[in-house]
Amino acid sequence: MNTASNASAVRAAVPANNTFFGKLRALALHALNLHLQNCAVIAEAHRRPE
Template structure:
């Protein structure tokens, strides 16, 4: 592999890793929000 190919692969991996981390964080926030909404619906008024 050339240095350019290694750098491009590393850059892509880094980009995908950041994208994955962002997606995981968004999913966790979504699930927390769903849990809060479910709890509010479960409680009697």
């Protein structure tokens, strides 16, 4: 699963919104993307043998 492309697809599907809630939503999506990337790194580290 490529989380970076998923998050960018979500952002591309919704028009830009300059209101406070639009900016908050963009920030939340960015935070979610970073979180999912971090989870992928941790999962990869656990998948590899010692």
